[in-house]
Amino acid sequence: MTPKVVRIALIGAGWMGQIHSETYCRLYTRTTDSGVRPELRWVVDVDEPRARRLLETYGYARMGAKWEKVIAREDVDVVDVCVHNSLHRDIVLAAARAGKHLLCEKPLATSVQAAEEMVRAVEEAEVVHMINFNYRRVPAIAYARQLLGEGALGEVYQMRVLFAQDFAASPDLPVSWRFRPDLAGGGSLVTMGSHAIDLMRWFMGDVSRLVSMTSTLVPERPLTGDDGRVVPGRRAKVAVDDVTSVIVRFASGAAGTLETTWLAHGRKHHLEFEVYGSRGALRFNSERLNELMFCDGSSPAELRGFRTILVGEPHPYGTQFGLKTGMGIGIKETFLLQLQDLLAGVASGTKVTPDFRDGLEVDRFIAAAFDSAGLGRWVELHTG
Ligand SMILES: NC(=O)c1ccc[n+]([C@@H]2O[C@H](COP(=O)([O-])OP(=O)(O)OC[C@H]3O[C@@H](n4cnc5c(N)ncnc54)[C@H](O)[C@@H]3O)[C@@H](O)[C@H]2O)c1
Known part of the structure; x- marks a missing residue:
């Protein structure tokens, strides 16, 4: 062809x-x-x-x-x-x-x-x-979503998400556009949380209300000039959230929590979630990108616990890279899967996901979380 x-x-x-x-x-x-x-x-x-x-x-x-x-x-x-x-x-x-x-x-x-x-x-x-919410194309995450859709967890009660990194843990990290509300729109909730919120929505459906707390814990960082270089001896005020916690009620009635931080010593690229349901549970951590943990709640009590599934050939995207299970893929492969779908959509004139409507819903969540933190109370979310 x-x-x-x-x-x-x-x-x-x-x-x-x-x-x-x-x-x-x-x-x-x-x-x-x-x-x-x-x-x-x-x-x-x-x-x-x-x-x-x-x-x-x-x-x-x-x-x-x-x-x-x-x-x-x-x-x-x-x-x-x-x-x-x-x-x-x-x-x-x-x-x-x-x-x-x-x-x-x-x-x-x-x-x-x-x-x-x-x-x-x-x-x-x-x-x-x-x-580009590329985490949807991490095979282990896509498989977790598939298990959820097939009812492997029964009625889904709760999802917990943590996105923690340490790249801003040092107060000597100079400011970049990521620390400027006018250029970034927020801090850790925007930069890292946007991926996590998209996953929460993808797994659990719409959010009906939330309450949140944001914290700016490193209020000053070395100032940089227009050329991106540090201006010696000068520090800039930083007002975006370093650490954010959000408690969520989904439209389904299920409960959720989301935490983001870029001050987390020891956490490199730690997007972790747990989903609990009436029949079982799932766990994932992006620092172990090719592993998914599953607990079958119907197994005998003495065997009941998380088992680690090495995600590979039998799983979503498993035949795309010519690799055997256990060889593992990296995060760049998720960009490949994402952009491949984009090009196919453009060539055939068909819709692709995630699309701008998904982006809009994530931005609504972020705005509601910042409103809630400012008001100090629960905020309703309206989608559509
Ligand atoms: N999907 C992911 O996992 C992921 C990861 C990191 C960043 N991002 C997103 O990607 C985007 C870019 O982030 P980045 O880390 O590559 O930033 P970056 O600072 O490395 O790159 C941004 C580039 O834009 C250029 N630029 C600025 N103004 C411009 C203009 N008017 N015209 C043309 N170019 C201009 C800058 O010179 C710079 O080279 C952001 O929206 C960020 O949130 C996504």
């Missing part, structure tokens, strides 16, 4: 821009049922050396500094948004207006109003839209 070509314009050549670029290159050489191939047309960044590095490493055809000049071009099918959060809105609105398909990094936006505008824009333009 002659591969259909999907032409990419990548906006933002930082960390995620590099991972997306590498992923497109892997997809270029991959034989898939859909026969779709990405073509790297444009890489755009205000930081010229960054754009040039990706152009030269991954073979983009052209580079630019102004996204406004690139996204509406004839030779672009997909605009891939990898800039800081507050810029997602403007790029998405302009790209949708130009009829371009969209991949947007998480979170969708820095306000519910902006997220609603973005959903409206892509739906009116009838373009394919995906948000």
